[in-house]
Amino acid sequence: MVGSSLEYVDSINLSHGATKEITDPTTEAVREIEKKALAVGLKLLRSRVRHLGTEENLLIMKSIYAWLEERIEMRFKTNVIDILVEDDRIKGVILEDGTKLLADNVVIAVGREGATTLTQLCKKHKISMSNNHVDIGVRVETNDLIMEEINKHLYEGKFIYNTSVGTQVRTFCSNPSGHVVIENQNGTMLVNGHSFRDPKLGTHNTNFALLVSHKFNEPFNEPNEFAHMIGRLANRLSMGGVIVQKYGDIIKGRRTTEKRLKEGFVIPSLKEALPGDLGLVLPYNTMKSLIEMIEALNHVTPGIASEHTLFYGVETKFYSARPEVDMNFETRIKGLYMAGDGAGITRGLAQAGANGIYIARHILSEATK
Numbered sequence: 001m002v003g004s005s006l007e008y009v010d011s012i013n014l015s016h017g018a019t020k021e022i023t024d025p026t027t028e029a030v031r032e033i034e035k036k037a038l039a040v041g042l043k044l045l046r047s048r049v050r051h052l053g054t055e056e057n058l059l060i061m062k063s064i065y066a067w068l069e070e071r072i073e074m075r076f077k078t079n080v081i082d083i084l085v086e087d088d089r090i091k092g093v094i095l096e097d098g099t100k101l102l103a104d105n106v107v108i109a110v111g112r113e114g115a116t117t118l119t120q121l122c123k124k125h126k127i128s129m130s131n132n133h134v135d136i137g138v139r140v141e142t143n144d145l146i147m148e149e150i151n152k153h154l155y156e157g158k159f160i161y162n163t164s165v166g167t168q169v170r171t172f173c174s175n176p177s178g179h180v181v182i183e184n185q186n187g188t189m190l191v192n193g194h195s196f197r198d199p200k201l202g203t204h205n206t207n208f209a210l211l212v213s214h215k216f217n218e219p220f221n222e223p224n225e226f227a228h229m230i231g232r233l234a235n236r237l238s239m240g241g242v243i244v245q246k247y248g249d250i251i252k253g254r255r256t257t258e259k260r261l262k263e264g265f266v267i268p269s270l271k272e273a274l275p276g277d278l279g280l281v282l283p284y285n286t287m288k289s290l291i292e293m294i295e296a297l298n299h300v301t302p303g304i305a306s307e308h309t310l311f312y313g314v315e316t317k318f319y320s321a322r323p324e325v326d327m328n329f330e331t332r333i334k335g336l337y338m339a340g341d342g343a344g345i346t347r348g349l350a351q352a353g354a355n356g357i358y359i360a361r362h363i364l365s366e367a368t369k
């Protein structure tokens with residue numbers, strides 16, 4: 001069912017101008033990459049990738065917006081601050097200015113920026129929540145040439161690796177010819193990446209995230225705050241920004257200086273990053289996991305573990321606390337649904353779209369019963 005929702009989301013993107021290009025993960029070339037990966041304990045997650053690109057995504061969104069505008073009412077800059085509930089049944093929402101909007105069904109999909117509001121709503125209305133992990137790591141940047149095979153055949157090589165210290169590391173959000181960017185997460189400066197479809201707007205570098213999963217056991221239950229603290233430490237050491245370090249310097253246990261960075265073969269796409277020492281920021285297990293992963297990747301894409309490869313830190317993927325929902329994403333309050341990244345249910349555009357479609361279909365099927 002989720003698969004078909006994803007395909008439906010894809011078909012909507014296509015009808016609003018998305019590229020027809022999609023990677024084929026079943027070719028002989030991909031099999032060869034998979035074989036090399038398996039030999040060193042890396043698992044390749046095969047998937048079809050339709051790369052929209054930052055600028056194409058904007059055009060698709062504009063086209064979807066124009067289509068929707070004639071069919072539904074949309075309100076912007078309109079904060080929902082509470083929900084209306086009677087006898088455990090949803091009745092509507094309350095806006096910041098006190099206006100009450102009545103509804104038989106409400107879907108809360110407030111994204112990561114609304115995760116705190118969502119947590120407050122859940123607490124107030126006694127919907128249980130859980131979260132005990134967070135992903136912490138770096139954004140890796142290297143020359144396109146080093147990543148050529150993976151970029152050409154997979155666009156995004158999704159690999160996972162189990163390290164000797166018991167953590168799991170994964171690659172995420174690969175951007176051939178892309179840019180590393182700063183992401184402001186509620187005042188903590190973190191790293192992210194993106195790429196354009198138009199090669200003229202691109203660089204000669206590929207970037208991707210390397211993320212180490214951190215799971216906490218009782219009694220500690222603030223994984224997001226833990227990651228924020230690490231991010232803020234990097235900010236502190238780089239005068240409010242993020243740190244870039246050459247992989248060779250990480251292995252030597254020394255700081256990357258302006259001079260050492262200039263001597264490197266990878267020209268950083270994020271000019272604002274300050275050359276520094278991520279060894280002073282990342283916990284031992286996190287750093288060890290990253291090193292083991294990059295050394296394993298070196299067997300699949302030789303050169304990725306060269307001294308010139310850049311690590312930017314810190315990159316974090318927060319898992320929003322997840323409200324208790326049933327298989328239709330409905331909470332204990334009848335007619336109240338939770339969806340998307342803010343509810344810790346999805347972690348990407350296509351998934352979030354599919355989540356919305358799934359709920360919409362369920363609401364429609366309930367209404368026609």
Ligand SMILES: Cc1cc2nc3c(=O)[nH]c(=O)nc-3n(C[C@H](O)[C@H](O)[C@H](O)COP(=O)(O)OP(=O)(O)OC[C@H]3O[C@@H](n4cnc5c(N)ncnc54)[C@H](O)[C@@H]3O)c2cc1C
Nearest residue numbers: 079080109110111112114192340341342347348349350352
């Ligand atoms: C820099 C960056 C790069 C990314 N790149 C990719 C990528 O390449 N591929 C990919 O698949 N995903 C990417 N993502 C992730 C993707 O953007 C999210 O997974 C997706 O947008 C989640 O959708 P959502 O509907 O859950 O939340 P959102 O898209 O965040 O939408 C939530 C909306 O709710 C609104 N809102 C919040 N609180 C309230 C409130 N109280 N009342 C009313 N409205 C409220 C917000 O303003 C927002 O408009 C990227 C994210 C970032 C930050």
